[in-house]
Each structure stands twice: as C-alpha cells, then as structure tokens.
Amino acid sequence: MTGEQQYDVVVVGSGGGALTGAWLAQKRGLRTVVVEKTGRIGGTSAYSGGACWLPGSQVQQRAGIPDSTEGARDYLAAVLEDPDPEKVEAFLAHSPELVAELEADDGIDFEWLPFSEYYDALGRVPFGRSIQPTNVKRGELPAEVARLVRPPVELDRAGQEGRNTLSGGQALVARLAAMFVRDGGEIRTNLPVTGYVTEADRVVGVAAMTPEGPVQLRAARGVLVAAGGYEGNAERRAERGVPGDVAWTMAPAETNTGEPIDAAVALGAATDFSALGWFCPGLAQPDGGGSFTLGFRSGLMVDATGRRYANECLPYDRFGREMAAAPERVPSWFVFDSREGGRLPAIAMPEGDPEAHLAAGTWVRADTLEGLAAATGLPSDALVETVTRFNGFCETGTDDDFGRGADEYDTFFAGGTGPNKALTPCDRPPFLAARFVLADLGTKGGLVTDAAGRVLREDGTAIAGLYAASNSAASVFGSCYPGPGAPLGSAMVFASLAVRDLAS
Ligand SMILES: Cc1cc2nc3c(=O)[nH]c(=O)nc-3n(C[C@H](O)[C@H](O)[C@H](O)COP(=O)(O)OP(=O)(O)OC[C@H]3O[C@@H](n4cnc5c(N)ncnc54)[C@H](O)[C@@H]3O)c2cc1C
Incomplete structure (x- = not known):
C-alpha cells in the first residue's frame, strides 16, 4: 500500500x-x-x-x-x-x-x-x-x-x-x-x-x-x-x-x-512546552515501570530522609508535583502496615503481585520499623519518629503537618474509622514499604x-x-x-x- x-x-x-x-x-x-x-x-x-x-x-x-x-x-x-x-x-x-x-x-x-x-x-x-x-x-x-x-x-x-x-x-x-x-x-x-x-x-x-x-x-x-x-x-x-x-x-x-x-x-x-504533564505518584514495578496510584487509604509517604513532605491524599497530580519539587522525593517510599493483608492500601493501575514486588525489592517487609529502615536504606531514627508522629495525628484526628483529611477529596477514598477517615495508624506489623516514582498520564x-x-x-x-x-x-x-x-x-x-x- x-x-x-x-x-x-x-x-x-x-x-x-x-x-x-x-x-x-x-x-x-x-x-x-x-x-x-x-x-x-x-x-x-x-x-x-x-x-x-x-x-x-x-x-x-x-x-x-x-x-x-x-x-x-x-x-x-x-x-x-x-x-x-x-x-x-x-x-x-x-x-x-x-x-x-x-x-x-x-x-x-x-x-x-x-x-x-x-x-x-x-x-x-x-x-x-x-x-x-x-x-x-x-x-x-x-x-x-x-x-x-x-x-x-x-x-x-x-x-x-x-x-x-x-x-x-x-x-x-x-x-x-x-x-x-x-x-x-x-x-x-x-x-x-x-x-x-x-x-x-x-x-x-x-x-x-x-x-x-x-x-x-x-x-x-x-x-x-x-x-x-x-x-x-x-x-x-x-x-x-x-x-x-x-x-x-x-x-x-x-x-x-x-x-x-x-x-x-x-x-x-x-x-508552549513549559515541562508540563498530568502527574501522579507511580508505584515502581519490577520491570522498571511506574503504576498510576491514587486513593491512599492508610500509610504514609516518606522521602530519602525518612520524612513526609505532603498530604498523601492530595489529588494525584498535586501530589506528583510535590514529588517533583525536590530530588530526594524520587524515589519515595510508601510505608504501610498489614491491615489490608499485605496489599497496598490504595488503587494502583496495575498494583502487581506483592510477592513479585518483594522478590524484586520494589517492596520490602519487616517486623519492625527499624527493620524496614534497614531494608530501604532510610535513616532509622527519622523513619520511626515520622511514623510515631503520624500515628499521633491519627489519634487526635488532625494532621498538624500537612492537613490530611481536611478536604473532601482526601476522604473520598479513605474509609478509616478513627476521628479522621483519612488518618489511619500505621501500627500493625509486619510493616511494608513500596518504592514510588514520579509517573505521568501524559505530557x-x-x-x-x-x-x-x-x-x-x-x-x-x-x-x-x-x-x-x-x-x-x-x-x-x-x-x-x-x-x-x-x-x-x-x-x-x-x-x-x-x-x-x-x-x-
Ligand atoms: C489509568 C489511567 C486513568 C486515567 N483516567 C482518566 C480519566 O478518567 N479522565 C481523563 O480525562 N483522563 C484520564 N487519564 C489521562 C488520559 O487518559 C490521557 O491524558 C489522555 O487520554 C490522552 O489523550 P490523547 O488523545 O492525547 O492520547 P492517547 O489517548 O494516548 O492517544 C494517542 C494515540 O495517538 C497515537 N499516535 C501517536 N503518535 C502517532 C503518530 N505519529 N501517528 C499515528 N498515531 C499516533 C498513539 O499510538 C495513541 O494511540 C487517565 C490515564 C491513565 C493512565
């Protein structure tokens, strides 16, 4: 032809x-x-x-x-x-x-x-x-x-x-x-x-x-x-x-x-290029890809210093732009507990098989937060302090650092039972951490x-x-x-x- x-x-x-x-x-x-x-x-x-x-x-x-x-x-x-x-x-x-x-x-x-x-x-x-x-x-x-x-x-x-x-x-x-x-x-x-x-x-x-x-x-x-x-x-x-x-x-x-x-x-x-995209957090996959993820129900995201940097329940493009704002945020680690049976408490497209993630190292699992820090290379003291502080917010119902749960969007997917639906403690071992990269839905x-x-x-x-x-x-x-x-x-x-x- x-x-x-x-x-x-x-x-x-x-x-x-x-x-x-x-x-x-x-x-x-x-x-x-x-x-x-x-x-x-x-x-x-x-x-x-x-x-x-x-x-x-x-x-x-x-x-x-x-x-x-x-x-x-x-x-x-x-x-x-x-x-x-x-x-x-x-x-x-x-x-x-x-x-x-x-x-x-x-x-x-x-x-x-x-x-x-x-x-x-x-x-x-x-x-x-x-x-x-x-x-x-x-x-x-x-x-x-x-x-x-x-x-x-x-x-x-x-x-x-x-x-x-x-x-x-x-x-x-x-x-x-x-x-x-x-x-x-x-x-x-x-x-x-x-x-x-x-x-x-x-x-x-x-x-x-x-x-x-x-x-x-x-x-x-x-x-x-x-x-x-x-x-x-x-x-x-x-x-x-x-x-x-x-x-x-x-x-x-x-x-x-x-x-x-x-x-x-x-x-x-x-x-008009201006480096723009429709951004989102991307769950790192064993094949090197990143899966569009939204609707975090529990868990918290930390950067390479072991600290949170944004409200994890932000609309995904806004969270993606927070990730893009500093080099230590890519990759990030999303720290979660076993309350959902070891599955990611979020919607990831696709999520992938947890065992395959664990085998590839895109996810790690440990009985303690210190163990999780060792497996991810995150600073242990900072990670423990961050999770402890976050769990305190879950008790009071107020995220004093990033206001998670204050907006309608934050609670749209989250179904927590505490004083704030978007704030569920990370306290049920074993603990997991999933590597996140900055993905996009297109430029x-x-x-x-x-x-x-x-x-x-x-x-x-x-x-x-x-x-x-x-x-x-x-x-x-x-x-x-x-x-x-x-x-x-x-x-x-x-x-x-x-x-x-x-x-x-
Ligand atoms: C999981 C997921 C959920 C999403 N949900 C939504 C949602 O609900 N609502 C929403 O608005 N957005 C959503 N998005 C974003 C949205 O899908 C994309 O930004 C949008 O579809 C892009 O449309 P497009 O037509 O520009 O590109 P595409 O839909 O990717 O289509 C472009 C097509 O052009 C073809 N093409 C490229 N180059 C050439 C060429 N040289 N010659 C011929 N053909 C070519 C490609 O092969 C492709 O098939 C989502 C994205 C993902 C990944």
Whole structure:
C-alpha cells in the first residue's frame, strides 16, 4: 500500500479527542480517516477511567447536581494560573453543546460520576461534576472495533484477565469508534504519521509509513492531530525539562513520542512546552515501570530522609508535583502496615503481585520499623519518629503537618474509622514499604492553538489546514489539573471545535 489516498479529513491518533473529532467530521458528511500508529486504537484514553470534565451539560442536570457553566467559570477563574480567556470561554460554552450532540446519537450516553474535584475553590461541586460514558458489552460492538480497542491497563501491562463489559475509557473509545465506523469512517492502524504534506503554506495531508513504504493521505479540509504528547520520548522530555521518566509514563508502549508535534514545529508551529504533564505518584514495578496510584487509604509517604513532605491524599497530580519539587522525593517510599493483608492500601493501575514486588525489592517487609529502615536504606531514627508522629495525628484526628483529611477529596477514598477517615495508624506489623516514582498520564505542553483548535505560528497566524487537540496541544488548563476528566474533556471539546471550523 503505497502512493496517495484522498480524504476530506485526516485524524492523527485514536484517543478520546481524536475519535470525537473523527465521528463529528464523518457525521457532517466529510470523508474521514483515523490514522493510528500502533495495532490498537485508544492509546492512554483506553486505559483511563473515562471521566470527562465537561461542565454544565444535560448529564449533570439530569443527575440533579449543582453544576452550571457559570459555576465552572468561577471554579476555573479560581484555580487556573494565567489562562487564555478566549479558549476557556470556548471550552465552557461548547462543553454542553458537545455532550448534547453526542447523546443525541444512540451510540453513546453518559452518567454523572461522583469523584471529587481537585481544588477547594469557588464553584466546586460537592463530589464533582465529571461525567462518564456508560458501559458497553463487547458483543454489542462491531467486530472490527471489538478487535481493535486497546485492552485495559491491567491486561495490557500485567496480563490480568480481560473483560467482556467495557467500562470507563475503553467504553468511551469503543463507543466513539463504533459510531464512526457505523457512519462510514475508516480506521487505519499500524500507520505512523511521519510528517505533513503541504501546498503553498497549507497542510493538505499527512505522510505516513507502511511496511511497504511511504504513503500520503490527502485531506481536502484539514488534518486534526490528537496523537498524545511526547511522554514516551526521552530526548524531548529532557530538552523540555519534563520531570519523571519515559519508563514511568502511563502511555502504552510504542505510542506517544510526539512526531506529529515535531513535524508541526518544522512547519513553524508555536509551542508552549513549559515541562508540563498530568502527574501522579507511580508505584515502581519490577520491570522498571511506574503504576498510576491514587486513593491512599492508610500509610504514609516518606522521602530519602525518612520524612513526609505532603498530604498523601492530595489529588494525584498535586501530589506528583510535590514529588517533583525536590530530588530526594524520587524515589519515595510508601510505608504501610498489614491491615489490608499485605496489599497496598490504595488503587494502583496495575498494583502487581506483592510477592513479585518483594522478590524484586520494589517492596520490602519487616517486623519492625527499624527493620524496614534497614531494608530501604532510610535513616532509622527519622523513619520511626515520622511514623510515631503520624500515628499521633491519627489519634487526635488532625494532621498538624500537612492537613490530611481536611478536604473532601482526601476522604473520598479513605474509609478509616478513627476521628479522621483519612488518618489511619500505621501500627500493625509486619510493616511494608513500596518504592514510588514520579509517573505521568501524559505530557500536556504542545502545539499552541486558538479557540477553534487551529495550530498557530509564533506570530499568531494559523497554519491553514492544521488543527490540534488532546495532549498534542498545549492544555487550555495550563499547569492546573482542575478535576477528574480534565484531559479527556478538554481533548474532546477542542477536537470538536476544530471540526466545526474545518467543516465550515
Ligand atoms: C489509568 C489511567 C486513568 C486515567 N483516567 C482518566 C480519566 O478518567 N479522565 C481523563 O480525562 N483522563 C484520564 N487519564 C489521562 C488520559 O487518559 C490521557 O491524558 C489522555 O487520554 C490522552 O489523550 P490523547 O488523545 O492525547 O492520547 P492517547 O489517548 O494516548 O492517544 C494517542 C494515540 O495517538 C497515537 N499516535 C501517536 N503518535 C502517532 C503518530 N505519529 N501517528 C499515528 N498515531 C499516533 C498513539 O499510538 C495513541 O494511540 C487517565 C490515564 C491513565 C493512565
């Protein structure tokens, strides 16, 4: 398969943003192709929980929660640093329209997902305003889609059993892909995009590589790049100062290395890189990976000095940024006791087998805290003092050092029975310590775009025919992760706005 093929729209990537844009373009009668580098569609989006931060929609209204566009505007005004007001307004105005258009199709509907937002600020909705696509059974999907959707993270990374009901991000990807294929869209896998085809300053297609040689896919209306960030590219991470490591990113292997971003830069696209990512604590794995971890129920995190440095129940991106703030925090050790039978008292995706961790040394176990210190290399006096102090906070119900348990988010996952649900003592031997690294759910610097998703040059002019969304574009939220579903929600909105522009 070499030569040249003609479409109206070429969508690069197959995550939640890409597939939203692809379906909308196809629905508008534009002949659209999704071009995916790997053999599976969905990327990190398929690993995700599928939460979408799309405020003010009919779904929140149906659920009867106190969400509104105005409330979300207040919230973003309180939490964003240095926002682009035009893009924020475009996001707010278009979120409800997008959800209405999606739900008008039989192929997808959403439900409210209780999951606290990440900041205690004006406009916050109790237990959050994120929405999630409903589950879908594998048997209800077109065979092509069922075969192509990337498995959930536990299966893809740790070989755990697959499921016949797709939920979260898998449901989002599968549902959108099914709608796209049903409406005549084409999905092409194992086809890495290597660059753009241009004519007189306009992007008119993409260049891609097949095993048989290069191919050009022409796009009469435009190219939408929604192909992740550069989280899997060690060189780019180092150049742009992104903390963490390629080995610790949650993006699936062989996916997001940023060539579509590089190729746009070669055409003069402006970037806003600022070393940004969607960060999280990563449970170190015996194979060198790091598993996204959230929802600590008990235990405490210490740095190389044996001291705590933050509220362990902070929203994961905020905790990740605390980890990134000092070199002695990576790796950290998460110290916990045996109250959950030797399992990690948190949600880790995937957790891995405790015995395999112990054999590999990513976890250690000892009957005493002194023994744990010896096994980890942490200073014994400091570790004992830290745990003793922490256990004192559990008795009083107040974390005098970091305020753990004071915010709604802190107690969302924690089910302790003491005076503070988020403060459970670490006092049941044997004790364990798990090594933690700084993981990410993707980078979020990228191509500078306007409110219509058009890729801009340094002088603010648009590169005709080229659009970007998802982690390929610099995030509308900047350094902030406002709440669950912010990556997918913003990706979907700006992909949709891009299609509106290129279809007009
Ligand atoms: C366990 C987990 C849970 C999460 N939960 C949520 C959640 O509930 N809500 C939320 O909003 N976010 C969540 N996230 C984060 C979110 O999933 C990602 O940040 C987001 O999905 C990234 O979307 P994307 O489209 O930029 O990239 P991806 O979804 O990774 O898709 C990019 C695709 O582009 C392809 N591609 C890359 N380069 C090329 C190329 N050159 N040519 C062709 N194709 C290419 C890749 O192979 C990949 O398939 C979660 C992440 C993880 C790991």
